[in-house]
Amino acid sequence: MQNLLPTVKDAIALDQSDTLSRFREKFIIPQHDGSNALYFTGNSLGLQPKKASEFLQVELEDWATHGVEGHIKARNPWLHYHELFSEGLASIAGAKPSEVVAMNGLTVNLHLLLVSFYRPKGKRTKILCEAKAFPSDRYALLSQIKFHGLDPAENLIEIAPREGEQTLRLEDILSAIEDAGNELATVMIGGVNYYTGQLHNLKEITDAAHKVGAMCGFDLAHGIGNVPFKLHDWEVDFACWCSYKYLNSGPGAVGGLFIHSKHHNVDLPRFEGWWGHDKSSRFEMGPEYKSMGTAESWQLSNAPVLNMAVHKASLEVFEEAGGMDILRERSVRLTCFLEKTVHAVSEITGVNLEILTPSNPDERGCQLSIVAHGYGRELFDAISAKGVVVDWREPAVIRMAPVPLYNSFEDIARFGIILKDALQSKA
Numbered sequence: 001m002q003n004l005l006p007t008v009k010d011a012i013a014l015d016q017s018d019t020l021s022r023f024r025e026k027f028i029i030p031q032h033d034g035s036n037a038l039y040f041t042g043n044s045l046g047l048q049p050k051k052a053s054e055f056l057q058v059e060l061e062d063w064a065t066h067g068v069e070g071h072i073k074a075r076n077p078w079l080h081y082h083e084l085f086s087e088g089l090a091s092i093a094g095a096k097p098s099e100v101v102a103m104n105g106l107t108v109n110l111h112l113l114l115v116s117f118y119r120p121k122g123k124r125t126k127i128l129c130e131a132k133a134f135p136s137d138r139y140a141l142l143s144q145i146k147f148h149g150l151d152p153a154e155n156l157i158e159i160a161p162r163e164g165e166q167t168l169r170l171e172d173i174l175s176a177i178e179d180a181g182n183e184l185a186t187v188m189i190g191g192v193n194y195y196t197g198q199l200h201n202l203k204e205i206t207d208a209a210h211k212v213g214a215m216c217g218f219d220l221a222h223g224i225g226n227v228p229f230k231l232h233d234w235e236v237d238f239a240c241w242c243s244y245k246y247l248n249s250g251p252g253a254v255g256g257l258f259i260h261s262k263h264h265n266v267d268l269p270r271f272e273g274w275w276g277h278d279k280s281s282r283f284e285m286g287p288e289y290k291s292m293g294t295a296e297s298w299q300l301s302n303a304p305v306l307n308m309a310v311h312k313a314s315l316e317v318f319e320e321a322g323g324m325d326i327l328r329e330r331s332v333r334l335t336c337f338l339e340k341t342v343h344a345v346s347e348i349t350g351v352n353l354e355i356l357t358p359s360n361p362d363e364r365g366c367q368l369s370i371v372a373h374g375y376g377r378e379l380f381d382a383i384s385a386k387g388v389v390v391d392w393r394e395p396a397v398i399r400m401a402p403v404p405l406y407n408s409f410e411d412i413a414r415f416g417i418i419l420k421d422a423l424q425s426k427a
């Protein structure tokens with residue numbers, strides 16, 4: 001039996017029966033020709049929470065009113081501003097509040113973490129990551145290896161999918177870790193792959209790394225705010241993320257990191273600054289660093305409050321929605337609906353639409369990466385002209401993410417019709 005393209009009417013009925021649908025109202029949807037664009041690039045830049053400007057305004061007003069005294073007298077005293085994120089980020093990352101901190105950008109944090117968690121010694125000098133890692137991650141790993149005077153060609157192990165396959169098999173990652181054995185210093189993998197959308201099994205990878213005596217961390221740029229994690233329980237050593245993707249905190253927004261509590265009060269090398277200093281005596285301005293004793297010890301500078309005000313507005317929406325497990329349930333339904341829609345378009349048009357992302361919901365977040373075989377840039381241009389916002393990679397990969405906080409079943413049904421029409425008009 002042929003898969004039928006879901007109708008807009010059926011999709012609207014699905015939206016109406018879902019209590020999370022009302023969260024869409026809390027975001028500003030970009031417009032196309034006077035109506036809502038079909039925005040599917042929350043994996044690249046999440047949409048603006050309507051409260052963002054209000055939260056930003058609070059800090060601008062308090063700065064105007066109090067000047068430097070805003071550090072103490074602002075409604076959200078700036079001295080402690082980063083602490084406003086501990087609970088929210090801990091909940092989203094599956095961590096203790098003392099294990100997370102909002103600071104810097106993602107790549108900066110990755111470097112700071114590698115200073116502590118990549119400490120090549122003797123024959124244990126290697127880093128293991130996925131092949132075709134996000135370029136910034138690869139640059140960070142390679143430059144860290146070089147920083148220690150080692151040869152990147154010999155010390156970066158990159159795990160690739162098997163011939164003819166698009167995604168990594170867990171068994172291959174685990175056996176590569178086992179094979180590297182006591183030469184492996186650190187595992188650092190993108191928790192959700194930015195290109196294929198594959199979600200890795202963080203717990204199994206962490207266990208395998210620990211078994212051979214290596215540290216294990218993850219880049220959660222495409223994972224945080226997308227899928228639930230239990231970083232503390234899984235004993236992940238470290239993780240970092242950005243917050244402009246699924247965390248909807250605006251372009252270049254403050255990043256974040258996780259450091260497991262077992263590493264907080266041991267003698268790890270670290271690059272230090274005054275904001276990591278014990279806060280009760282920070283302003284005695286003493287010559288010696290005294291650690292906060294939490295993930296905050298890795299902070300260098302005082303908090304970028306204007307940037308963080310938007311982050312605050314955004315995390316409040318996650319909290320209001322009831323957290324990641326609730327969002328994940330809707331996310332799985334939306335992505336399955338998109339998958340079904342793509343299959344239906346493929347059957348109706350006869351165009352081979354290959355989905356690179358695993359079909360098992362446990363092995364993916366909300367993103368699907370779709371290859372339109374035989375098509376090129378003109379397909380992207382055609383659907384863009386109809387108000388569809390997706391990410392396009394040559395030769396013909398559409399990366400798109402229905403985000404549970406603001407995408408609707410209706411968005412997906414409308415996308416299906418536009419895609420079908422674009423493919424048929426090319427036939």
Ligand SMILES: *Cc1c(COP(=O)(O)O)cnc(C)c1O
Nearest residue numbers: 105106107134136194219221242
């Ligand atoms: C988005 C992304 C980055 C971006 O790094 P910034 O330092 O925030 O510019 C890095 N790594 C991965 C895996 C990403 O998806």
